[in-house]
Amino acid sequence: MPYDPEKLCRRSLRLKGYDYSSVGAYFITVCVQNRHCLLGEILAGKMDLSHAGRMAVKWWEQLEKKFENVKTDEFVVMPNHVHGIIQIVACRGGHTDPPNKGLSLHEITQWFKTMTTNEYIRNVKTQGWPPVKSRLWQRNYYDHIIRNDDDLNRVRQYIRDNPMSWADDAENPANP
Secondary structure, eight states: OOOHHHHHHHOOOTTOOOOOTEEEEEEEEEEEEEOOOOOOEEEEEEEEEHHHHHHHHHHHHHHHHHHHTEEEEEEEEEEEEEEEEEEEEOOOGGOOOOOGOOOOHHHHHHHHHHHHHHHHHHHHHHOOOOOOSSSSOOOEEEEEESSSSSHHHHHHHHHGGGGGGGOOOOOOOOOO
């Protein structure tokens, strides 16, 4: 079958022309491939994390240690996706850290996805975690550039409330 760029080209979800390495706050959602509920379950409006869910929390908490110019904010693991706020900040002295110069939201998110995928695969082999067919995470992720304090507070509240809203969540496989 010949290459057809019209069929194989995916539409970018990123804001065209925006510099995603800019200092600022970003809301991201990363979904498990095929919406499989591998990260835990909702019980009485609260998230009960599986081993894989706890592993996702561990790697989220490593972001600040890995990248000097990253601060994490509100975060929640859902049965088949995660929501979080990543802040790209100026490093000490107000400059971008040379090893991380130009570090973009995509690179930060990709690191999180890579670390969690590698550990997940190790645990499939050694701990009997449920295998995944092709990959742990969907190819892309959702992002929203947080523009001001009102937006930041709205997103924080959305993340906090998300487990209580699971029954109506578009990512819930039980929803049509």
